[in-house]
Amino acid sequence: MLKILNGIRRFQRNVFPKYERTFQELASQQAPEALLITCSDSRVVPELFTQCGPGDLFVYRNAGNIIPPFRAEDGSGTLATIEYAVSVLKVKSLIICGHSDCGAMKGVLHPESVRHLPLVDRWLRQAECARRIVCEYHKDVPEHEQLQLLIQENVIAQLESVKTHPCVAVALARNELQLYGLYYNISSGHVSAYDPESGQFAPLMDSVPPAGPRPRVSREKKAA
């Protein structure tokens, strides 16, 4: 805790004065560009690797950047956060970002390793679609590749899951919202983006195509 307390003091003394004007402008309103959903992992710092500042990103984090499908009776924070960001803040982009060496996805790949953690176990079962795809199509690749593929498949699966949320469906139908999938590599700092044309993650270009329907042909090619 000492490290955090010292950090707060340094922030108030050295950093806040540089941002004072920005924070004054943001004091009673926000208009973030994007809702970014990523993992709780301490090594993933969205504002650092996107170089966004205060007020730019509305960030929601949980273990494994998982978005449960919409259920009307569900009062979870995930649903409420998405609804607020899309319907009230009217973010233009909804980004789901997975990352390398994700502990949550390791738990998905090896469910037996989280059996003693009932809540984690139950939460991670929501990434079962991604696990099945990897086990079905990539069962013979080395473990580290399997993990990377699982992390990326999970981002793609969550891009589908988020579309079950009525507020997202409406914003997409009105063409007021775009969905994007990213993969952040902790050791290199590289970010790749889901390309709906190829169904793969590719290095970032000047523009990133929004995530559309999954191409069937490329999946069949992969399986061969």
Ligand SMILES: [Zn+2]
């Ligand atoms: Zn993670």
